[in-house]
Amino acid sequence: MTRSMPIPTNDLERIHNRAFDDILPGETASLQRTLTAQDIQLFALVSGDVNPLYVDPDFAATTQFNTVFAHGMWGGALISALIGTQLPGPGSVTLGQTLKFLAPVRIGDTLTVSVTVTARDEARQLLTLACSGINQEGCVVLEGESLVHAASEHIDVHRVSLPGIELRHSADGLNRLLQACQPLEPIRMAVVHPCDEVSFEAALDARDAGLIKPILIGPRDKLHALAAKGNHDLAGFTIEDVPHSHAAALRGAEMAREGQVEALMKGSLHTDELMSAVVPSAAQLRTKRRITHCFVMQTPFYPRPFIITDAAINIAPLLADKVDIVRNAIDLAHILGVSNPHVAILAAVETVNANMPATLDAAALCKMADRGQITGAVLDGPLAFDNAISLAAARIKGIQSPVSGKADILVVPDLESGNMLAKQLEYLGGAASAGIVLGAKVPIVLTSRADSREARIASCAIAVLVAHHYRVTPP
Template sequence: MPDILSAPSSATAAGDKLRTIRNRTFDEIAVGDSASIERTLTTQDIELFAVLSGDVNPQHLDAEYAASTRFHGVIAHGMLGGALISAVLGTRLPGPGTVYLGQTLKFLAPVHVGDTLRISVTVTARHEEKKRLTLACTCINQDGVTAISGEADVLAPTEHIERPRTTLPEVRMTVGNDGLQRLLDHVRPLGALRVAVVHPCDALSLSGALDARAAGLIEPVLVVPRARLLAVAQENGLDLAGIAIEDVPHSHAAAARAVELVLEGRVQALMKGSLHTDELMAAVVASQGGLRTKRRVSHCYVMQTPAYPRPFIITDAAINIAPTLQDKADIVRNAIDLAHAIGVAQPRVAILAAVETINPHMPATIDAAALCKMADRGQITGGLLDGPLAFDNAISIAAARTKGIVSEVAGRADILVVPDLESGNMLAKQLEYLGDAACAGIVLGARVPIVLTSRADSRETRMASCAVAVLLARHYQKAPL
């Protein structure tokens, strides 16, 4: 009977392999021996390699530039593949104690974000007198295409080495704070937008409007009880010189008067102050004297997070609580309009659900399928739709490939359409507070853009929201709803 107490199980052996790194000595290695690892390339891999190497070639880092090249997208540095070959030699074959003497490489095919590489080394020659090995090296992608080939010359270890595997520190890339500045620099030449700021009766909303004015984004018209406004300005040392004021008795009147200013052609956008969102939106969507269009009103967050290579839109996370299919169609149309306004000519729209398959017990999956068919039949235009897609499949090419999803949208979505307000609001707030995302909030579907921010929003968020409103207003001038 085998000694079951001393014989290691397969699970124990696997766990030991994860915890321990060991080598093979020269005498234990024969011609034909091989080892390999697999690695799915991420945007973060490329960015981190750029930081370490200093190679900031836009082919590797600038998605817009890279899309115009013959590779049609961002590709990895060639030497990143070389580093992965080094990892096999140093940890698998021969392993710890290996001394790298030489390496040749041929770069045969580009490696894109989301490609899964199998990096292999195979011993082709042994040199007994100097304990040297020659190994053939290859990096082959998930389609069987050889991306890199070459030959390594190494000095093999002659003594056994076994050490605990080192736990690597987590490295997190962060977006610099120049994103807002680039946005402002892009928008400022378009000219200031005349904006009705509705009931700015606290320091945050008032100073946000004044900051946007100072940045050349808006020319505010403050629709507010004058006495309360002056008290807030005096208490917080805010200068109101040269700013138009529309005196109203209370917040409801402020919302109504702001809508009137739009109808009179005196302002080109609205900006929420310290009143409740419901108060403002009730005046906007009123059947008589409101700012309705043929579209349903919806909200979009424009977000940028360090974990994703481009800005993206989340909708609807603030207006429509439980949207119907028809509501979602307008939500998608509004988001596509916003994407066009910020410069995305053919936005990829991911219709989110908990799963990527259609399930009759999950209405979000049925809606997603219907929206995609509406796009196929020309009822929704201007973007490329796919769904249902789970969140990971929408933003990760690697996750989509693991699930066998073949899609132009999966892994590179520009717009994320959520099933309902609760899921959208939680997603956006999680990204902002746990994912270091920068964001801007805007309401679309009315006659003019509406800057909709919360009391907890930062100065940067308010500024970015005003900048997006400028872009959207100029877009509406060319293509009104």
């Protein structure tokens, strides 16, 4: 008869075994684990098994399995952990094991693995253990048998403190952007009022990277003073001498309207001041689309770059505004090489709630995509943030979504939530970012005073890609 064994309680500091003489046939132990994408990736890194069935969602979607799943030996590793920590526990050695893998374990599945003593070899102190793994639906996904040598003495030791593991994906977005721009000629960019060291040097950095031919718009004396302070040579630079930031914004918009420049870049003036020169109908820079902002971000903890929109221009967008926010972001994703981006419409919950306008907007946007009013992407929403970026979170909540875990675009409910999300990812999540404004006849680099040199160069690189696209397909 099977019975649960009275194992001494292991805690965070100590770990105990069961000596061979204390173990009887029928005793059993189990542990439970929910599979995450990180579990699969870590196992692939340790084992070297990068079979795309396990690690490439796009490839797996073309197979009979439809999605990635755990390596079979991930379940075997859980059995090893159970033997080594509970039954028999510390001091035991597995001499042999046979396992059959009967069904895949997918991200979000909860696997309960168990071992049960079926035989004892007194002479050699060997235990035969029946092994099994059952998912949350009661399906047996693995079964087999282990032959284990158990220690004869009682063992009570301190639990070894292992180093933590932090799974970081490659964050080489800037290098890839620069590589994409390498075959393209530099564009003429108006740098509007670069009258502090950060914005002034950003223009020089972008020029030195071969991205832009900068036209500096601002008070000539201030620009020469900054050049002298930083020991920079302004020979060959075009300078538009204007008295102040307001005049610089107007002149930049005028040059864009007249086709003298293909992009604008914000200098040391406030965003509102620059955009107030661009947005009015008299500036003739508007298109049929609403002007919107996109953060292009890459964090070490997410496997692909992604776009957050709108986090800088539209404060409380209505549904009609969000349509253009989504369309502009889709266009940008296409320009960046994502042919069919996955768009997550974010809200606080994943269900439609009449008292939460963001969920209603999300449902409407998805229906518009179903009817062909929004094209070029896969939309889903409302999705809470965790369900948008984590397939495991979506599975645990029973959400079937084509976007979960592989969102390329995150559409936020309003500017405040988007701005906070982007800055949290940057300052707490180690994300690299770039900012671009779309919906005007030229791309606008809209950086913050706190942005890094890399962020400014990346933003200029995106502007180059957009400007060259506009040469072929005007907005």
